[in-house]
Amino acid sequence: MPLDTLSDSPQSDVTSAMTFKDTELTLGIPGEPTRSPAGKFCTKRGFIETVDLNLRTSTSKPRGKTHADEVDDKSDDVVSGACKTPASKTQVVGWPPVRSYRKKALKSCKYVKVAVDGAPYLRKVDLETYNSYQELLMALEKMFTCFKIRGNYLGESKVIDPMKEMEYVPTYEDKDGDWMLVGDVPWKMFIESCKRIRLMKSSEAVGLAPRTPPRCKTTT
Amino acid sequence: MEFQAPYPDQVLENVLENVLQFLTSRRDRNAASLVCKSWYRVEALTRSELFIGNCYSVSPKRATARFSRVRAVAIKGRPRFADFNLMPPEWGAHFAPWVAALGSAYPWLEKVYLKRMSVTDEDLKHLAEYFPYFKELVLVCCDGFGTRGLAVIAKKCRQLRVLDLIESEVAESDMDWIGEFPESGITCLESLIFDCVESPINFEALERLVIRSPSLKKLRLNRFVSIGQLYRLMVRAPQLTHLGTGSFSLPEGVAHGDQEPDYESAFAACKSLVCLSGFREITLDYLSAIYAVCANLTSLNLSYANINAEQLKTVIFHCHKLQTFWVLDSICDEGLQAAAATCKDLRELRVFPIDAREDSEGPVSDVGLQAISEGCRKLQSILYFCQHMTNAAVVAMSNNCPDLEVFRLCIMGRHRPDHVTGEPMDEGFGAIVKNCKKLTRLAVSGLLTDQAFSYIGRYGKLVRTLSVAFAGDSDLGLKYVLEGCPRLQKLEIRDSPFGDAALRSGLHHYYNMRFLWMSSCRLSPQGCCEIARALPRLVVEVIRDDGNVIRGDCEEHIDDNFDILYMYRSLERPRDDAPSFVTILH
Numbered sequence: 052m053p054l055d056t057l058s059d060s061p062q063s064d065v066t067s068a069m070t071f072k073d074t075e076l077t078l079g080i081p082g083e084p085t086r087s088p089a090g091k092f093c094t095k096r097g098f099i100e101t102v103d104l105n106l107r108t109s110t111s112k113p114r115g116k117t118h119a120d121e122v123d124d125k126s127d128d129v130v131s132g133a134c135k136t137p138a139s140k141t142q143v144v145g146w147p148p149v150r151s152y153r154k155k156a157l158k159s160c161k162y163v164k165v166a167v168d169g170a171p172y173l174r175k176v177d178l179e180t181y182n183s184y185q186e187l188l189m190a191l192e193k194m195f196t197c198f199k200i201r202g203n204y205l206g207e208s209k210v211i212d213p214m215k216e217m218e219y220v221p222t223y224e225d226k227d228g229d230w231m232l233v234g235d236v237p238w239k240m241f242i243e244s245c246k247r248i249r250l251m252k253s254s255e256a257v258g259l260a261p262r263t264p265p266r267c268k269t270t271t
Numbered sequence: 272m273e274f275q276a277p278y279p280d281q282v283l284e285n286v287l288e289n290v291l292q293f294l295t296s297r298r299d300r301n302a303a304s305l306v307c308k309s310w311y312r313v314e315a316l317t318r319s320e321l322f323i324g325n326c327y328s329v330s331p332k333r334a335t336a337r338f339s340r341v342r343a344v345a346i347k348g349r350p351r352f353a354d355f356n357l358m359p360p361e362w363g364a365h366f367a368p369w370v371a372a373l374g375s376a377y378p379w380l381e382k383v384y385l386k387r388m389s390v391t392d393e394d395l396k397h398l399a400e401y402f403p404y405f406k407e408l409v410l411v412c413c414d415g416f417g418t419r420g421l422a423v424i425a426k427k428c429r430q431l432r433v434l435d436l437i438e439s440e441v442a443e444s445d446m447d448w449i450g451e452f453p454e455s456g457i458t459c460l461e462s463l464i465f466d467c468v469e470s471p472i473n474f475e476a477l478e479r480l481v482i483r484s485p486s487l488k489k490l491r492l493n494r495f496v497s498i499g500q501l502y503r504l505m506v507r508a509p510q511l512t513h514l515g516t517g518s519f520s521l522p523e524g525v526a527h528g529d530q531e532p533d534y535e536s537a538f539a540a541c542k543s544l545v546c547l548s549g550f551r552e553i554t555l556d557y558l559s560a561i562y563a564v565c566a567n568l569t570s571l572n573l574s575y576a577n578i579n580a581e582q583l584k585t586v587i588f589h590c591h592k593l594q595t596f597w598v599l600d601s602i603c604d605e606g607l608q609a610a611a612a613t614c615k616d617l618r619e620l621r622v623f624p625i626d627a628r629e630d631s632e633g634p635v636s637d638v639g640l641q642a643i644s645e646g647c648r649k650l651q652s653i654l655y656f657c658q659h660m661t662n663a664a665v666v667a668m669s670n671n672c673p674d675l676e677v678f679r680l681c682i683m684g685r686h687r688p689d690h691v692t693g694e695p696m697d698e699g700f701g702a703i704v705k706n707c708k709k710l711t712r713l714a715v716s717g718l719l720t721d722q723a724f725s726y727i728g729r730y731g732k733l734v735r736t737l738s739v740a741f742a743g744d745s746d747l748g749l750k751y752v753l754e755g756c757p758r759l760q761k762l763e764i765r766d767s768p769f770g771d772a773a774l775r776s777g778l779h780h781y782y783n784m785r786f787l788w789m790s791s792c793r794l795s796p797q798g799c800c801e802i803a804r805a806l807p808r809l810v811v812e813v814i815r816d817d818g819n820v821i822r823g824d825c826e827e828h829i830d831d832n833f834d835i836l837y838m839y840r841s842l843e844r845p846r847d848d849a850p851s852f853v854t855i856l857h
Contacts, residue, residue, distance in 0.1 A: 146683075
């Protein structure tokens, strides 16, 4: 899977910033201040900050959300509250009117491709079939049987190739085009934002310090 | 032998027969058949294409008795809203009684087109057996059959030119249906469309089939065909005009290496290619292979490809001749702007949501719609899913695109107003019906008051199909439409506050309509009984969406509430194949 170069990180859009804020996981090398660029208050650690890689993302702003849009979202809620909209966002049968044939087809096109450095082939996974990082990593281990996952994900999740004695680090590209460590964010958030997975050779992940154990255990 | 002079009517009928042969439009034929009995007879003799818009409006027996020389039949079944799981399955629309009647009436039958019908493998078997000259089978949004039925068609229909399966549900089995096509000799196959078949196929057999089909122009593969296999087929069939690419990626576990075929040259060799679709599991690295054909494309369907604006731009900038464009909203407003900048000849645009939920992000908006309206002045048909819209953008489209015939806007969040002004979307849709003088099909959404319907009733004089969901304030809304739209034929409404009084206001018009669907509105059993009694030729079905039986009838008291009213005119008695969750009022 060819690597692309990363242009300036796009402004993280406001909604994703707000959801990230809700996470309890914080990531930083112990003793360092949080390294968020000014204006971003999300807690995800951009890969670019830790790894000297050229990754270009082919991104476009999601809908070009502007400040005004954020205001309008709120006014949306106010107006819709005044009319008979149900407050909860429970899904209604058959709405929006997209036929199940299309929904099913789109589901399979949302399968995530998994690449391994050094192996010339790709596999595809449906993230929705797993409930936790542990399940995912075990499945990946089965798929790429010459590698072994060492330890459990709560500590270090590295994949070891006993033949070459190289470690592989599971990484993923998210919706914004940033490359992240698998395990950085809560599972649910991960499956929504992960676009593809790459098992990267540790030697390429320069500057990647061993991760501190997360402060709270509610990670799946 | 005594010479008998032909009676004058006979001469006229002979002449008429020769003339009416040339009349193809069924609306013209319907009009001609009403002139007098003579014209009625001759028209019936010369009609070769039979179109049944609602399979329950007329019986197979009556249809085949009237028209004796039919060579092509088209039948439509289920109501469209059934596609969205609003009704329990097994409602009806069975092809079986039709195939039996057609079999005895038209042994020379060549073409069958079915939409939203239940077709079994047994039915397909009969098709193959009854019609030795059978040439074309097109199944759109059908279900009930599987690869076994397809196998019989492949094997027995020696003159088959067209086998098109479009958005149909095909039950899996082990049957290798592609392998059932005759193994030797040239075939007449012109079109083979099976992109909706969700099971693997015998690729070697397909390749051999393509080699033996020099007339093949349309080939749409399913997602089990890899890009390597696609290549092999393309080099065998450079004469293709319509291509569905299948998965457009490598199969799992296969090496992505240096020895890959030259996909670009395979595409470049297809000099007649005008319609491209597929891309079901696209690997983006391969997208550049299609650049060579983009300049000739009139139709491009990327609606299963999760690509963003940048990726789209690489393709769309070449597509100057594009007339039909289906795409996912993953391309965002920016992608639509790119399309608007290049595709000046665009006639039909469909933007589908990659995430079809009410509270999804909504990457396209009024911005994209505005751009399209400014760039694509010849637009005739649009289907647009979004989360946020403004009246201004819709008004702009009404002004910029005067040729619009189909305007379907789906604002996915229910009751959502103009996201800039906070106003209802009445003015936007009002402008559409007012300014788009050719408008025949309209689907509305967002926050709408009765005012929107007042506009539709006042200006939508040519509207034939109207879709309404979560809209309106009172009975007035529906009244405006039923009283104002003389051409209205198909009306489907869900979750809107229209009740018995509104229903009553359409009594003068229901015989002119193909159907009316109302679900989760404010109708009562009594209101529906009133309609059933007033209009004996209307079949009034009431349905519970939980599949339970409705107790009572119009004579006594109907105890239960129901969820769906589906009514349609019919020349027959109410159907006898209704499942238990359907009650027919009389």
